[in-house]
Amino acid sequence: MNGKVTVTGMVIASMNLSESDRRVTILTKERGKISAFARGARRPTSMLMGCSQIFSFGEFVLYESRDGSFNVESADIRTSFAGVHDDLDKIYYGMYFCEFALALTRENVNAKTELNLLYAALRALEKGMMDRRLIRIVFELRFLTENGEMPETYRCMKCGKELIDEEHVLFNAKEGGFICMNCSGGMSGVPASRSTVYSMQFIVSTPLDRLFSFNVADNVLKELEAVRRAHTGTYAGYHFKTEEMLDIFSEQ
Numbered sequence: 001m002n003g004k005v006t007v008t009g010m011v012i013a014s015m016n017l018s019e020s021d022r023r024v025t026i027l028t029k030e031r032g033k034i035s036a037f038a039r040g041a042r043r044p045t046s047m048l049m050g051c052s053q054i055f056s057f058g059e060f061v062l063y064e065s066r067d068g069s070f071n072v073e074s075a076d077i078r079t080s081f082a083g084v085h086d087d088l089d090k091i092y093y094g095m096y097f098c099e100f101a102l103a104l105t106r107e108n109v110n111a112k113t114e115l116n117l118l119y120a121a122l123r124a125l126e127k128g129m130m131d132r133r134l135i136r137i138v139f140e141l142r143f144l145t146e147n148g149e150m151p152e153t154y155r156c157m158k159c160g161k162e163l164i165d166e167e168h169v170l171f172n173a174k175e176g177g178f179i180c181m182n183c184s185g186g187m188s189g190v191p192a193s194r195s196t197v198y199s200m201q202f203i204v205s206t207p208l209d210r211l212f213s214f215n216v217a218d219n220v221l222k223e224l225e226a227v228r229r230a231h232t233g234t235y236a237g238y239h240f241k242t243e244e245m246l247d248i249f250s251e252q
């Protein structure tokens, strides 16, 4: 397969190669992540300058060579999330989301869901209505859910009892979800209140167009953050470079 391909996607990584060239990784709807050369993209007069920057979203025309490498020929950029680029804190969050997507997506597989989720998370960052720490929690837990690592949020992992009436439960990432108080004796895990369980149900099941549309009380945010850390730590298995930057911001 070689020749021209048109894909819809977002630049999730961009690296300078030389005085004039860049290498980009685009998360595409049709074919997962694709690495491509953007030749001349560092020259101010280049058509490719804008489209080779991180967060650039639109239609990319790529040329696939016989050896399987790609070159960006042109791009029709629909948004580059200017409202994220304006704020250093937002940039780090956005870069972290891109790094997360880079680590957990593959090549040559449809990545429509992951791309839509990334797009929605960046839009939420841009809008600024939702706590950024919560945007991150929702993005990560939903990303892992779509990747086949959905935590069980409706029933106790041990006895199967519905959690709806439980005042307090425990989240155990290795078990894959919540444990009721009756079954939790001697187990380690993250203590969680009913509001946290409810928020988790919302995160794993709400349609994407309404997913980034809520805020929670501080105590719930703390519990959700601990659940996120446990779940991502167990199922993502990466050390994210940009995470350290977020930790610095979160302490402020």
Ligand SMILES: [Zn+2]
Binding pocket: 156, 157, 158, 159, 160, 161, 179, 180, 181, 182, 183
């Ligand atoms: Zn139980």
